[in-house]
Amino acid sequence: MVFTLPDGLPPGRFEPHGSAGVWVSDDLPDDIERLWGLLLEQQQTTGLRPLLCRPGSPARSHLAQADAIRLESVLAADFDEYRRQRLPFWSSPTPAEVPEGVEPWPHDPGPPFENWPGLAPPTAVTADSPSLAQAAARTVASLVETEWHELKDCRLALVPARRSADLPALLKWSSEAPVPLVCALLRSWEERFGAQVVSACGNSLRVSVARPPRELRDAEMLALEHVLSTADSIVDDPPTSFPEYASGLLERSEWWFWWD
Numbered sequence: 082m083v084f085t086l087p088d089g090l091p092p093g094r095f096e097p098h099g100s101a102g103v104w105v106s107d108d109l110p111d112d113i114e115r116l117w118g119l120l121l122e123q124q125q126t127t128g129l130r131p132l133l134c135r136p137g138s139p140a141r142s143h144l145a146q147a148d149a150i151r152l153e154s155v156l157a158a159d160f161d162e163y164r165r166q167r168l169p170f171w172s173s174p175t176p177a178e179v180p181e182g183v184e185p186w187p188h189d190p191g192p193p194f195e196n197w198p199g200l201a202p203p204t205a206v207t208a209d210s211p212s213l214a215q216a217a218a219r220t221v222a223s224l225v226e227t228e229w230h231e232l233k234d235c236r237l238a239l240v241p242a243r244r245s246a247d248l249p250a251l252l253k254w255s256s257e258a259p260v261p262l263v264c265a266l267l268r269s270w271e272e273r274f275g276a277q278v279v280s281a282c283g284n285s286l287r288v289s290v291a292r293p294p295r296e297l298r299d300a301e302m303l304a305l306e307h308v309l310s311t312a313d314s315i316v317d318d319p320p321t322s323f324p325e326y327a328s329g330l331l332e333r334s335e336w337w338f339w340w341d
Contacts, residue, residue: 084241087123089116093237103252106237109133113237117221120239121214129239132248133221133232133280133287143250146261152269155262157197159309167191189322192305201302203273204292210275211291213245217277220289220335224280228287235282244268245277254281257340259311266310274303276336286312286338293333300330307336314339 086104093106110116113133120131171191211219224232242248246267249260267288270276275291294300304327307315314337316326330336 084129085127086239087120087127087129089119090239091116091237102241104129104239109232109235110237114218114222114225116237118214118218121218124214127239128241130242130245130248132238132240132252132278133224133235133282134238134252134254135235135282143260143264144247147247147250147264147268150261150265152265153197153200155265156200156306156309160194160197160305163309164191164195187320187322189316189320190324192308192323192327193301194305198302198305200269201273201294201299201306204275204294204299206275206292213275213277213289213291216275216291216334217245217279217289220277220279220287223335224287231282231285232280235280244271246271248278249281249286252281254286257284258286258338263310263338266306270306284340288336288338290334290336294330295332297328297331301327303327303330307338310338311340312338313341 084102084104090104091106091108091110093104095102096105117131120127120129124130168191171189173188238252240248240251242251246264249258249267250264254260263286267276267278270288270290274293277289277291278286279289280287294303301324304315304323307326307330308323315321316323318339318341
């Protein structure tokens with residue numbers, strides 16, 4: 082698929098990717114922050130969604146598998162198994178002995194749920210809520226400022242996609258992540274929290290959030306969804322207790338996921 086490109090793009094090329102062709106820049110544009118804003122302004126007209134990613138081989142689309150996932154049922158079953166495996170660690174107040182000079186793994190009491198609590202409730206739109214485009218542009222600016230080492234090997238891609246949440250399913254992204262489940266989660270987060278995929282570089286996924294949770298209970302329920310994405314960056318790397326991770330989601334406008 083070859084589509085009409087917006088004006089003002091840097092040098093790049095069309096590449097086949099699964100069911101959708103994409104346009105990929107030859108290098109990461111120096112003015113990516115300015116360019117990102119322009120692309121978001123034209124998104125409704127062009128139908129093209131910008132994404133920071135590393136060029137990869139053509140991949141089979143995972144959209145059909147994502148469509149088939151019944152998210153609540155899958156997460157409820159996954160939580161039962163996760164709790165069964167982790168409960169011995171959550172129940173022990175004493176960390177295991179570690180060699181001298183090694184920082185002990187902090188005790189994690191785990192989520193405050195014995196049963197699957199359901200999906201976190203959506204955060205309402207208020208007069209102060211940024212638009213999805215404003216939140217995504219803000220996240221790109223933050224990445225350029227603080228995570229340039231992660232972005233330097235990335236490229237700008239333009240993808241014909243119905244929604245941001247489908248981008249990882251349309252492109253070859255990370256073989257370590259359960260892509261259909263992640264995309265099902267992203268679709269739900271997009272609806273409840275205004276989440277948008279900004280970067281999928283290597284095994285790392287960056288998501289902008291227009292309406293993060295405002296209440297601790299909602300943040301705890303959302304944190305459990307993050308945990309069940311299987312990402313290693315949630316409570317395992319770096320070692321973070323579940324209560325600490327959950328409280329950190331309050332008013333947080335950017336989420337990071339990483340799979341080893």
